[in-house]
Amino acid sequence: MTKILAIETSCDETAAAIIEDGYKICSNVVASQIDIHRRYGGVFPEVASRQHILAIGTVIQDALVQAETDWDGLDAVAVTYGPGLAGSLLVGVNAAKGIALARNLPLIGVNHLEGHLYSNWLDHKHSGHPPRKKFPALCLLVSGGHTELVLIRHHGNYEILGRTIDDAAGEAFDKIARLLDVGFPGGPAIEQAAKDGNPNAYNFPQARLGGSYDFSFSGLKTAVLRVAQKYSNVDKLHTPADPRRSGSKMPVADIAASFQTAVVDVLVSKTKAAAEEHNVKEVLLAGGVSANSLLRNKMMSSLSQPVLAPPIWLCTDNAAMIGAAAYWRLQAGQTSGWELDVVANLPLVANSN
Ligand code: KG4
């Protein structure tokens, strides 16, 4: 039995978890800073790192208590060292180093993106055994900073088939939510606003990029902006007003629903094509945007391969997924030295940027 204390502080969640044998969630504590950042309309990096410092001690302590264990029960300490906000990552990495050094435990630096992939390896149903996984698998990793189609041949063996060439899918959700003034964070706010809207009200562009597996959301963003500019209640955008402004109230629900459909359709069609070309046995969803129910439902109904997605609470940032990824690294003997440092733009696959 291997118990790993995992720590995650890459963005605005201070998180710690205890994971047994890479799949059993003994505890999973997440202290969210969402309410603090809401007033800025996005994550304020300096505020985020200060909040991590305030929360980290309690969050780790809670993870130990909830797992009914103590320092002596741990076999290793894992921590996210990138990608993410440098100041935020530093808090987690230094906490992990301190614990590992004090308790003479192996230290495992984990790539946040690999953590998202491994959210699919956690036994969230408490079935008592690890979820069985079949390789090769294809993972659509969609978060606030990343949109990648990853071919997983085996543990730790990844090929990036496609990625965004501009905004990440989550970033597009966040920007459009700000434009439509529906709330923060943008993804869940757009999903909520779209519930009462007509997804076919606007035919927003979906960048196909000549059949490649890369994504682009900037054209879609501009198209949504153009529509929004036609309405008088968007003066706060500080963009030149369209002289053909209608003066009527912006149909927020219709725009949100049409935007969401455009994003989801392009994500689903590229994932489907890549899954078929590479003959994968399973398709996995990961990252904050995979919490989106339209994406989950369309993916499951459109693909012939089994589509697996973690529960919503494991899609957004958490430390359980970091513990799951760390377990496989530990099994492969891949621990980190004391020189482990944060890497704000760490790619999933070296030299793939
Ligand atoms: O994975 P994550 O928690 O953090 C990063 O690593 O970036 O992803 C956060 C992103 C945000 O852009 C957020 O708006 C988006 O995931 N998101 C969603 C939903 N829930 C979170 N996007 C669409 N629909 C959702 N329900």
Ligand code: ZN
């Ligand atoms: Zn994330």
